[in-house]
Amino acid sequence: MVKEHSFTEKEGYFGDFGGRYAPEILTEALLDLEKTYLRLKKNKKFQKELEYYRKNYIGRPSLLTYAERLTSAWGGARIWLKREDLNHTGSHKINNTIGQALIAKEMGKRRIIAETGAGQHGVATATVGALFGFETVVFMGEEDLRRQKLNEIRMQMLGARVVGVSSGTATLKDATSEAMRDWALNVSNTHYIVGSVIGPHPFPTIVRDFQAVIGEESKKQFKKRNNKLPDAVVACVGGGSNAMGMFYGFLKDKKVKLYGVEAGGKGNLPGEHSATMLFGKPGFLHGTKTLVIQDEGGQVVPAHSVSAGLDYPGVGPEHAYFHSSGRVKYETVSDQAALDAFLEVCRIEGIIPALETAHAFHFAKSLAKDLGKKRDLLICLSGRGDKDVAEVARLTGLSDGGIH
DSSP states (O other), rough: OOOOOETTTTTEETHHHHHHHHHHHHHHHHHHHHHHHHHHHHHHHHHHHHHHHHIIIOOOOOEEOOHHHHHHHTTTTEEEEEGGSSSSSSSHHHHHHHHHHHHHHHHTEEEEEEESSHHHHHHHHHHHHHHHHEEEEEEEEHHHHEEEEEEHHHHHHTTTTEEEEOOOOSHHHHHHHHHHHHHHHHHEEEEOOOSSOOOTTTTHHHHHHHHHHHHHHHHHHHHHHHHHHSSSSEOOOSSSSHHHHHHHHHTTTSSSSSEEEEEETOSSSSSBOOOOOHHEEEETTTTEEEEBOOOTTBOOOOOOOSGGGGOSSSSSSSHHHHHHHTTTTEEEEEEEHHHHHHHHHHHHHHBBBBBBHHHHHHHHHHHHHHOTOOOOEEEEEBSSSSSGHHHHHHHHHHTTTTOO
């Protein structure tokens, strides 16, 4: 049985998950951020400004596309795509950075920082930094800088300083840790634009609310075109912001099945995957109580994914709640299956998807067949794959002229 959604606004808990577990030096900043955000949520001028940038800068509403060739090739449910890849900067991340930049401006902060894995959140943060005139610093793991060189250059072109992080696995977890350290040292003039539904309260709520536009639009668009709702909705999950944004529009529609797809990586052993829902246990990571991939001693185990954006050993606390309540079902897809899906979508539908989204496409292919014809399956196409082209070419042999 699916439990009703439970959220204590004051403490920031989603069932047993969430909360505010941060160094004392950040407590006042987090309380101030919560107070400011709750005030701005009800402020018509703020909402009008946010809507202006959504329409005139991001390019919302994003398109709802019927994927006719994928539908035919997969031989099952009708496939629909919510095209977050067509947003300015190329992904859903700009939905959140625009909103948080407006909050930072309201709070009088002149410096913004961010963590990034695949670089899309970093690019979106650098973009709003340029737009509003903030000093901008983005922390990115050295391994991700290797995989995502294009996005490093984009951030620099936009005026951001990109700081490589070599500690730990040199990926998203370590970049997040460095960003939190920087914020603690510079909290008086700096706002930390957290990129996913992670971190201490109120960040999971703020990011969710700014990304909820994805699901809200999808529901209206789908209903207008089909006079019904989709039978199933699929999105990839790392920290979980695109999935949370998409799912939120359909949470109360119990007939709509929701599926989150995590990175199964290379195998089931510790360090080979980023499958938090499958292997994670309740624990604490980056200021929140959530599901975390950890060893018997409670130490965080390094995560792995072919996709830098899914390479995180935890997940947003509200996702952990949806998993425990049963409202959302979480699946895993391997590195190789994601690479196969990446090329399949390129060649069948003429869309180069982000490697993150390729995980969702692979699962959706089997789900479409299970659902059968005359059913409808909606996929959140969270971002475009320009950033992944060089890495996919290297891993598949395309860079040598071969076809994997």
